[in-house]
Amino acid sequence: MNEPQIVSKFTYNATVKQLVEVTGEIRIFRIELDSDEYRFIAGQYAVLGLLKEAPRIPEAAEVEYRETTTDPMIRRAYSISSGSGDAHNLEFFISLVSSGALTPRLFALKRGDRLFVAPRAKGIFTVDKVPEEKNVLMVATGTGLAPYISMLRSEVLANQGRQIAIIHGASYSWDLGYRRELESLNATQKNFTYLPVISRPHDDPSWSGKTGRLPPILDEAQLDHYCGFQVDPLSCHIFLCGNPLMIEDAEERLVGRGFKADKGRVRGTLHMEKY
Incomplete structure (x- = not known):
């Protein structure tokens, strides 16, 4: 035996x-x-x-x-x-x-x-705590995009009553992982918007899309237009994932607009995961 x-x-x-x-x-x-x-x-x-x-x-x-x-x-x-x-x-x-x-x-x-x-997954950076009627803006730098891909593939797009937007920042266009998948969703899903952004356009002359750092984009008057919905703490939750400096800068800007950090037992509209 x-x-x-x-x-x-x-x-x-x-x-x-x-x-x-x-x-x-x-x-x-x-x-x-x-x-x-x-x-x-x-x-x-x-x-x-x-x-x-x-x-x-x-x-x-x-x-x-x-x-x-x-x-x-x-x-x-x-x-x-x-x-x-x-x-x-x-x-x-x-x-x-x-x-x-x-x-x-x-x-x-x-x-x-x-x-x-390891035999068990961990973490509380999940979308299941967001009420189904709330829209979701997901902001990421680099490989901080990973949890959002899982969310999209798992459950988020199944809720057609919720609008979802992803703003993904990278140094160059070739660093924008999952770009084809996200562009396809952007073209076929009415409740999804994808905005790729690069920060070093001078070294990537073929890029014709959005450029700059992500935190200042969150202050732009066109943010609602980029996302396809109104970005405010009454109707929207925001997720931030990636570079800690990006998250700290974005958090300061968003808290100033009325978003409240989610801290586990203390529920809020701003969810963060630093890489």
Whole structure:
């Protein structure tokens, strides 16, 4: 009689099924879990891990961040971008930090390689706390877009009575992950609007869309027009995800307009997740 396999916190329990290179430093990881019982709410994150002896990409910085724990595995939290209806596959939108401990190892993975996924997703950055009749503006920089993709794929667009807008900022147009998917939704879904923005147009001369930093855009008189609905705290909730400096700047502007930060038990109309 075979003994049941014991899965510990040091055991790899998932396989890389597909890698999609957005740019050399931004990648989409599609992972198949050994178990088909993984459950999460759109907007939550999972902890990924690799053993410290796992190889790093050659482009990684010579000096890397050193772990101070005795844990033989390096673990980091990443927002899930896949829809919550699939209990066997997960997707992640990850940016390389060349001096980091984990991402240079993650970027060295190839199709078929193994890694660790913590058994439970965590996080309260979820849209389920927003009343169904309220519109939602989602603002993100870089890979902070990931939880919004999960929300869109999982449940948000099923509520046709709610208007949703995503404003996504990146340095260059080629950094705008999921752009084709979002442009398609923008063209086909009456209750969805997508506004991509780049901050370095001088280095991206082919770009003809919106440019600038995201926080000042939230003060523009045309914001309601960009979103397709009135952006005010009585009828709208706002989500902010990504660069901490962007979030701090945007929070100050939005609180000044009457939005209130959501802090778990203290409910508000402004939801934030810093990367």
